[in-house]
Amino acid sequence: MNASSVLWTIELKIIKTVTDAASRILKISATVFSFCAVSSAAIAGVGEGQELYNAYCQICHGALGEGQTMGKPLTDGVANRLSDQDLLTVISEGRSGTGMVAWEGSLSETEIFDIASYIRNLQGKPALNLADNDAGPSDDPRVLAGEQLFNGEASCATCHSYGDQGGSVGPSLDGLSKRLGEDALMQALLNPSATIVSGYAAKEVEQEDGTIIRGRYRNDSELAVQIQSADGRRWVTYFKERVKSVRDSDQSLMPDTYANLAAAEQQILLAFLMSL
Numbered sequence: 001m002n003a004s005s006v007l008w009t010i011e012l013k014i015i016k017t018v019t020d021a022a023s024r025i026l027k028i029s030a031t032v033f034s035f036c037a038v039s040s041a042a043i044a045g046v047g048e049g050q051e052l053y054n055a056y057c058q059i060c061h062g063a064l065g066e067g068q069t070m071g072k073p074l075t076d077g078v079a080n081r082l083s084d085q086d087l088l089t090v091i092s093e094g095r096s097g098t099g100m101v102a103w104e105g106s107l108s109e110t111e112i113f114d115i116a117s118y119i120r121n122l123q124g125k126p127a128l129n130l131a132d133n134d135a136g137p138s139d140d141p142r143v144l145a146g147e148q149l150f151n152g153e154a155s156c157a158t159c160h161s162y163g164d165q166g167g168s169v170g171p172s173l174d175g176l177s178k179r180l181g182e183d184a185l186m187q188a189l190l191n192p193s194a195t196i197v198s199g200y201a202a203k204e205v206e207q208e209d210g211t212i213i214r215g216r217y218r219n220d221s222e223l224a225v226q227i228q229s230a231d232g233r234r235w236v237t238y239f240k241e242r243v244k245s246v247r248d249s250d251q252s253l254m255p256d257t258y259a260n261l262a263a264a265e266q267q268i269l270l271a272f273l274m275s276l
C-alpha cells in the first residue's frame, strides 16, 4: 500500500462514519442521472455544495480547487472545459485507476449537483442551472416587461437571482415583496449604501502595485482570500502573502442603475420586483 492509498483508506473511513453510507445507497437509483427530475425545493444550492466540498474534496483538490498532491486542480483549463454533464459524471462515477473514486454511493444526486455548482463558482462561472419548472409565469404585461428589463438592459440579473437563475453578488430577490416594505425597497434601490444586507458587504483587496479590487468577499483559507468580482463572473483568488491589505468597504456593490432609468421603466421594474 503506498502513501496515497493509506491516506485514501483513512479518508474513506471518515466518510463512512460521517455519511451513513448504507442508507444513502438505497436512495440512489442505479439508472442514468436525471437531474431535471429533482424538484427545485430539494436543491440546497451552492452553499451546501461548498460545505460538502470542504468535507470531502478539498483534501485532494485544495480549499479553493487549486489542487493538492493527491488530486489535481479543478480550476485549470482541463477542468474548465468539462461540460456540465461530464463534470457531474466524473464526480458520480469517478475515474477508474486514479484516486478519484465514484461518489454516487455516498452522496445523493442533489449533493453531487450542489458540489458541481460550487466547483463552477470556484472556476468563476455561474452555478449549474436546473430546468426552470416552478412558479408559473405571471401574465401581467407590466411584470413581464419588468422581468425583461431586469434580465436585460438593467443588468440586475448579473448580481441577483430569483427562482433558479441569476447571479450571486447580491442577495436572491425571491420573496422580496414579503421581506421589504415599499420604503425599504425604494431605499435599497435609490440609496443602497444606507443599509447593507448582511453577508453582502464589499471588501477591497489592495494589491502590491496599489490596484484596488472591490467585490463580494466569498472565502477565506489560510493562504488565500477569494473575492467575487463586481460583474459576478469570477471568484478571484488572492494569495495573502502577495497582497498589501484586505479591507471592509462601507459602499454597497449595487450600482445606481435604478435612479437613472426613465420613469416608465422604473415602474415596470418595480411591478416585477413586487411580484417576487
Ligand code: HEC
Pocket (backbone or CB within 6 Å): 008, 011, 053, 056, 057, 058, 059, 060, 061, 070, 071, 072, 073, 074, 078, 079, 080, 082, 087, 090, 091, 095, 098, 099, 100, 101, 103, 115, 116
Ligand atoms: C483521494 C483524493 C481525491 C478525492 C478525495 C477527490 N478527488 Fe477528485 N480527483 C482526484 C484525482 C487524482 C483526479 C484526477 C483523475 C485523473 O487522472 O483523471 C481527480 C479528478 C477530479 C475531477 C476531474 C477533473 C478534470 O480536470 O478532469 C473532478 C471534477 C473531481 N475530481 C471532483 C471531485 C469532487 C467533487 C470530490 C469530492 C466529492 C473529489 N473530486 C474528491 C482525487 C480525488
Ligand code: HEC
Pocket (backbone or CB within 6 Å): 150, 154, 155, 156, 157, 158, 159, 160, 169, 170, 171, 176, 179, 180, 185, 188, 189, 192, 193, 195, 196, 197, 200, 201, 230, 231, 252, 253, 254, 255, 257, 258, 269, 273
Ligand atoms: C454589481 C452587482 C449588482 C447589480 C448590477 C445590482 N445589484 Fe442590487 N444589490 C447588490 C448587492 C451587493 C446588494 C446587497 C448590499 C446592499 O444592501 O446594498 C444589493 C441589494 C439589492 C436589494 C435589496 C435586497 C434586500 O434583500 O434587502 C434590491 C431590492 C436590489 N439590490 C435590486 C436591484 C435591482 C432592481 C437591480 C437592477 C436595476 C440591481 N439590484 C442591480 C448588487 C447589485
